[in-house]
Amino acid sequence: MRIKINGxxxxxxxGSLTELIDQMDLPPSSLVVEHNLRLVPQDQWATTRLEEGDVLELLNFVGGG
Amino acid sequence: MTDDTLQLGNKTFTSRLLTGTGKFADNALISGMLEASGSQIITVALRRIDQQSKTDNILDSIPQNVTLLPNTSGARTAEQAVRIARIARAASGTNFIKIEVITDARYLMPDNQETLAATEILAKEGFIVLPYILPDLPLAKRLESAGAAAVMPLGAPIGTNRGLETKPLIAMLIENCRVPVIVDAGLGLPSHAAAAMEMGADAVLVNTAIATAGDPVTMGKAFELAVRAGRKAYLSGGGQCSDQAVASSPLTGFLN
Structure with a gap:
């Protein structure tokens, strides 16, 4: 299925958020996930289902002033 | 300990030097810089993850006792700033947010109007809002009314190291604002920070000048000393300027 990841x-x-993160080889400790404009805490990744047309933002904190 | 403290929202700080995490050649320098500078508040940014260059988690470089100040950099509208702030709070657990709304790519001037709109929304949601602004007194008063915990006027454009180019405008804020005035951006040398503190600024935020120094840890210490010197000078009451000389020694004749 097709979803929007970071634009x-x-x-x-x-359809599993945890599996997707695993496949993309992203570091879970620093990852911030927004799913359809809603922030998903790490303990809810496993129960979050992805569906066609979903919008996912995968973010992390970086250096900034 | 000192009883001269900086109050932001419900938190009290003994350091008046805020620092940033941008532009360090090696993020491992950040904890040493924080220790040397005594800084108790440090900014971070939120970005889309870069799958190509796996970077370290910046939060791992920041000790637990230092208050995180996420910024809304990247936001071009109030709406985007609010969205970033909400994500940052949920992800970092801090109520502090530096509002940074920038539409001008050349000078990185903050958009005061969008910044005010974002402040109005976020202060109502319980954020400790620190808006980065062009020093403008009517705007600063509006931000105060909207619930900003401080105002952060720029001394010069971000990353320019040019110092207190907006000094007379910042002086108006210092004289008229009830909330702390934190000079942010453009301070390139400890002497610039000292000058800001001497004129009565409540704090300064320094990133580029420390992060891009040959030795960021020592430069962090230099800024700490300058901020403390400037604050002490302000509290002790500066001398008056005069167009003419004013003798320090008695003017009576001697040996004639």
Whole structure:
């Protein structure tokens, strides 16, 4: 199915947020996930289902002034 | 300990030097810089993850006892700033937010109107709002009324190291604002920070000048000394300027 990840349309083959993060090889400790404009705490990643057309923002804190 | 403290929202700080995490050649320098500078508040930014360059978690470089001040950099509208602030709070657990709304890419001037709109919303939501602004007194008073915890006027454009170019405008804020005035951006040398504190600024925020110094840890210490010197000078009451010389020694004749 196709969802929008960080502003880009991408085809993914899983409906599980945890699996997607795992597939993308992202560091879970620093990852901030916004799913359809709602922040998803790490303990809810496993129960968050992705659906066609969803909008996902994968963010992290970086250096800034 | 000192009883001369900086109050922001419900928190009290003994250091009047805020620092930033941007532009460090190596993020491992940040904890040493924080220790040397005594800074108790440090800014961070929130960005989309870069899958190509796996970077360290910046939060790992910041000790627990230092207050995180996420900024809303990247926001071009009040709406975007509010969205970033809400994510930052949920993800970091801090109520502090530096509002930074910038539409001008060349000078990185803050958009005062959007900044005010974001402040009005976020202060109502319980954020401790520190808006980065062009020094403008009517705006600063509006921000105060909207519930800002401080105002952060720029001394010069971000990253320019040019010092207190807006000094007379900042002086108006210092004289008329009830909330703390924190000079943010453009301070390139400890002497600039000292000058801001001497004129009565409540604090300064320094990032580029420390992060891009040859030795950021020592420069952090230099800024700490300057901020303390400037604050002490302000509290002790500066001398008056005069167009003519005013003798320090008795003017009576000697040996004639």
């Amino acid at each position: 880009r349309d991408q085809d993914i083959d899983t």
